[in-house]
Each structure stands twice: as structure tokens, then as C-alpha cells.
Amino acid sequence: MTFTGNQALRIHEPLIFEVGHTEATGVDLPEPAPHTSRLGKQARKAPIDLPGLTEPETMRHYVRLSRQNYAIDLGMYPLGSCTMKHNPRLNEKAARFPGFADIHPLQPLSTVPGALELMKTLSHWLLVMTDMKAVALSPKAGAQGELAGMMAIRAALKARGEDRKTVLVPESAHGTNPATAAALGYRVEGIKAREDGTVSVDAVREKLSDDVAAIMLTNPNTCGLFEPEVAAIADAIHEAGAYFYGDGANFNAIVGKAKPGALGVDAMHINLHKTFSTPHGGGGPGSGPVVLSERLAPFAPVPFFRGDELVERVGDAQGGEMPFGRLVAFHGQMGMYVRAMAYMMSHGADGLKEASEDAVLAANYIKASLSDLMSVSFPDRPSMHEVLFDERFLKGTGVTTLDFAKAMIDEGFHPMTMYFPLVVPGAMLIEPTESESLASLDIFIAALRDLAMAAKRGDTERFTEAPKYAPRRRLDETRGARKPVLTYEAPEPAREAAE
Numbered sequence: 001m002t003f004t005g006n007q008a009l010r011i012h013e014p015l016i017f018e019v020g021h022t023e024a025t026g027v028d029l030p031e032p033a034p035h036t037s038r039l040g041k042q043a044r045k046a047p048i049d050l051p052g053l054t055e056p057e058t059m060r061h062y063v064r065l066s067r068q069n070y071a072i073d074l075g076m077y078p079l080g081s082c083t084m085k086h087n088p089r090l091n092e093k094a095a096r097f098p099g100f101a102d103i104h105p106l107q108p109l110s111t112v113p114g115a116l117e118l119m120k121t122l123s124h125w126l127l128v129m130t131d132m133k134a135v136a137l138s139p140k141a142g143a144q145g146e147l148a149g150m151m152a153i154r155a156a157l158k159a160r161g162e163d164r165k166t167v168l169v170p171e172s173a174h175g176t177n178p179a180t181a182a183a184l185g186y187r188v189e190g191i192k193a194r195e196d197g198t199v200s201v202d203a204v205r206e207k208l209s210d211d212v213a214a215i216m217l218t219n220p221n222t223c224g225l226f227e228p229e230v231a232a233i234a235d236a237i238h239e240a241g242a243y244f245y246g247d248g249a250n251f252n253a254i255v256g257k258a259k260p261g262a263l264g265v266d267a268m269h270i271n272l273h274k275t276f277s278t279p280h281g282g283g284g285p286g287s288g289p290v291v292l293s294e295r296l297a298p299f300a301p302v303p304f305f306r307g308d309e310l311v312e313r314v315g316d317a318q319g320g321e322m323p324f325g326r327l328v329a330f331h332g333q334m335g336m337y338v339r340a341m342a343y344m345m346s347h348g349a350d351g352l353k354e355a356s357e358d359a360v361l362a363a364n365y366i367k368a369s370l371s372d373l374m375s376v377s378f379p380d381r382p383s384m385h386e387v388l389f390d391e392r393f394l395k396g397t398g399v400t401t402l403d404f405a406k407a408m409i410d411e412g413f414h415p416m417t418m419y420f421p422l423v424v425p426g427a428m429l430i431e432p433t434e435s436e437s438l439a440s441l442d443i444f445i446a447a448l449r450d451l452a453m454a455a456k457r458g459d460t461e462r463f464t465e466a467p468k469y470a471p472r473r474r475l476d477e478t479r480g481a482r483k484p485v486l487t488y489e490a491p492e493p494a495r496e497a498a499e
């Protein structure tokens with residue numbers, strides 16, 4: 001340990017409450033003139049106890065914290081299913097044009113024709129790429145897009161006078177699928193995967209009844225496999241009077257290659273922050289437009305585009321639309337629409353297709369380069385954009401998937417997605433995306449080969465002690481999640497000393 005606790009230029013950073021203190025302030029203000037408070041009973045009785053810091057102290061605190069963050073601009077981020085691809089700087093430039101960045105959601109429509117044109121163009125291309133009929137851009141995350149799509153399904157069933165109560169969800173599904181269905185009051189019925197990691201139409205048929213409202217199916221699925229029976233599953237679902245919700249989070253594997261609408265999907269969210277390169281942001285600027293088939297288009301939440309026509313308010317609906325309402329206050333994440341549009345236009349149709357192909361190629365390159373040392377879960381099917389390994393290759397080594405992931409941190413990589421999907425033990429789901437160069441893939445592969453060999457050699461400490469070089473070592477993640485400490489309480493040195 002160093003005298004200061006710092007490691008070279010990586011500086012140990014305490015909490016802001018420990019840096020500043022309540023008596024200090026970064027600004028000098030004149031004493032307020034005597035006045036009578038108009039706050040009545042609302043006036044504070046005790047000081048607010050916020051830490052005061054000088055401007056340089058404040059700057060340093062936040063910049064130091066930001067430097068402890070890992071980011072896609074720092075290195076590879078192979079989280080499967082999350083699609084951490086490069087965020088092109090051209091997108092950022094376009095998003096900052098004042099005509100997009102400085103407009104207000106309450107401006108009259110006549111003063112923002114450019115923004116509306118961009119939303120219309122984006123909607124148009126989303127509909128072309130998916131072969132769907134309507135799109136609501138407004139959902140602010142994939143999960144909210146799922147909610148929108150499932151609410152449209154519920155509204156369509158209600159319009160038919162049906163009260164179906166069950167939603168089918170394959171066991172490899174992302175947690176948001178059953179959560180969405182449950183949040184809407186549906187009973188979730190799991191569907192087992194076959195040995196080869198895919199869902200069979202027979203398994204779906206077994207669960208079908210006139211109580212089934214929908215199936216929620218991800219394709220390519222979260223094992224990175226294209227569902228070979230997807231069209232037959234769609235037919236079976238439709239025959240039973242139910243709807244096909246397609247989880248579109250993995251759309252980036254098939255853009256330009258396959259159209260979900262043609263596969264029978266009725267509703268699908270598109271994560272702009274996955275497929276169309278907009279930044280993922282800690283719960284912030286996600287964007288999950290939902291596209292709907294002809295059958296569901298009438299039930300889209302406002303505002304939505306049906307073809308090129310914008311339906312803005314529930315009362316504006318013409319042509320028989322019955323929007324179920326409004327999900328967000330205004331139009332959604334305008335800045336993300338601009339970024340996604342910039343990405344589409346800079347790639348063009350051929351470039352978008354090539355991006356899908358390169359993402360699939362990169363995942364299969366990793367699979368081929370590691371399959372002699374690490375256990376590939378479903379070796380007989382070609383991977384799409386992500387490749388799934390499991391813990392079998394670590395058997396008898398004393399190293400777990402979690403240890404392996406922690407050792408990757410020491411090697412300078414963000415770990416892959418672990419323990420998801422749940423269909424294989426100790427899952428490691430790797431999605432390199434198209435934005436990694438061959439050189440970067442090779443370093444990643446070499447590091448994983450070295451780790452796999454070290455585990456097999458019995459160099460267990462390299463794993464169980466990891467991460468050794470991160471700002472924090474192993475945290476008690478379970479306690480952190482179950483009993484988070486969300487308020488700061490100052491230590492009371494005087495009292496402690498007296499006791």
C-alpha cells in the first residue's frame with residue numbers, strides 16, 4: 001500500500017461527504033437581507049447537511065470517479081445480449097445540431113418540421129427493415145417497448161371481447177419478458193428448450209389453448225441461435241388466436257437479412273441502444289421503439305406512425321385506430337432518434353447488412369478460436385451474433401464462472417454476461433459485435449485462452465483472488481442488492497471516543 005492509498009495516477013476517491021464538509025461552500029454570497037419566510041410549516045428545521053466543496057474539489061471528485069468507470073470507448077465490452085457496440089462520433093455530432101438538441105416538446109408542431117421529418121424517416125426505415133405496419137417510437141427502453149407491445153396485444157384481445165390470461169415464455173428468455181407479462185397480470189407459462197438450445201413448435205403446441213394471449217420469443221434467441229421453427233411457431237400461435245411478441249433485442253444479428261414481420265411477428269421492440277449504436281446509459285437515454293403488425297397497428301400507444309402518417313393524440317385516430325393510450329409524456333428520446341438515424345444513413349442498406357454479417361462472423365471467430373479449451377454449449381448449431389459457453393470446462397478446477405469473469409477484469413476486459421441464459425449451468429455469453437477489429441478479437445481470444453489454461457493447470461488463486469488490480473476487489477454483491485446503504489451517516493468520533 002502507498003502512503004496516500006493512491007496507486008500511481010489512479011487516485012483513491014472517498015465519498016463526497018468525506019471530501020467536503022457542511023460548513024464549507026464553494027461560493028461567496030452576500031448575507032441575505034432580513035425577510036419573512038413564506039414557507040410556513042414547510043420551512044426546514046435543521047440544516048440540510050450537504051457537503052460543501054470548492055469548485056476544483058468538486059471537479060476532481062467527479063472526474064476521478066469517472067475515470068474508474070469502464071466504457072466502450074476504453075476497451076472491449078463483450079456482454080452478450082447487451083450489444084455494446086461502438087457509438088460513432090458522427091451520431092453525437094448530429095444529435096447536437098441545435099435544430100434537434102434545443103427544441104422543446106411543447107413547441108407548436110409547425111415550428112419543428114425538421115424533427116418530425118427525422119422521426120418520420122426513422123419510423124419509415126424501422127418499418128421497412130422489420131416489415132411491420134406501425135411504430136411507436138416513444139418507449140424509453142427495450143423493457144418499456146415490451147410493455148407497449150404487450151399492452152397493444154391486451155387491447156387487441158379486449159377489442160375482440162376475449163380475456164386470455166396466459167403468456168408463453170421460453171426458458172432461455174431475458175428476465176424482462178416474464179416480468180412484463182406478470183406486470184400486466186398474465187400467468188407466465190415456461191417452455192423448455194430442446195437439447196440443441198432452440199424451441200420446437202411441438203413444445204409450443206402442447207401449451208396452446210384458448211387461454212393463451214401471446215408467446216414472447218427472442219430470435220435469434222439468447223443462446224445466440226436462430227430459431228429454426230420460428231415461422232411454424234408463429235402459425236401455430238396465430239391458429240390458436242394468440243399473438244406473437246418478438247423480443248427484438250437481438251435484431252442486430254439479422255438486420256438486412258431477415259424481416260421479423262415476414263416471420264410472423266406481431267409486435268417487437270427494437271433497442272436503438274443495441275442495434276442502432278446509440279449509447280447505453282445507466283437507465284438514462286435508452287430508446288425502445290415498438291413495431292406492430294397490421295393486426296396490432298390499430299392499438300399502438302400514441303404518438304405513433306402508421307406508415308407515414310403520425311397519429312398524435314388518442315382523439316386524432318382515424319381509420320379505426322383504438323390506441324390504448326400514451327406511455328410517455330411527449331415523443332420519447334429525440335436525441336436517440338437522431339443518433340440512430342445518423343447510424344442508418346452513414347451505413348446505408350448494404351452497410352447495415354454488412355454490420356450484421358460482421359457481428360455474426362466475429363462471434364463465430366471467437367467460438368472457433370476457443371472451442372478446444374472452453375465448452376461451447378451448443379456446438380452443432382452455427383452461432384449468430386453471440387456465442388454461449390458454460391462452466392463444464394472448469395469442472396474440477398475449483399474455479400467458477402464468477403471467478404473466471406473476475407480474472408478477466410484483471411486482464412483489462414469487461415466480463416461477458418454470466419449465468420444468463422439460465423438454460424446452461426454457469427453460462428458465459430460473449431457478444432463481440434461488429435465494431436471490434438481483428439487485432440482486438442485476437443487479444444481477447446489470447447487472454448481467454450491463457451485464463452482457461454491457467455484454470456486447468458491449477459493456478460486457482462489467479463481466479464479466486466481476482467480482481468487484484470481493480471479499484472475494488474470482490475464486493476458482497478448479494479448484500480449490496482438486498483440491503484443497499486443509500487444514505488450517508490457521518491461517523492460520530494466524539495461519542496465513540498467517550499464510550
Ligand SMILES: *Cc1c(COP(=O)(O)O)cnc(C)c1O
Binds near residue numbers: 141247
Ligand atoms: C436488453 C434486452 C432486453 C431489455 O432491453 P432494455 O433496453 O435493457 O430494457 C430485453 N430482451 C433482451 C433479450 C435483451 O437483451
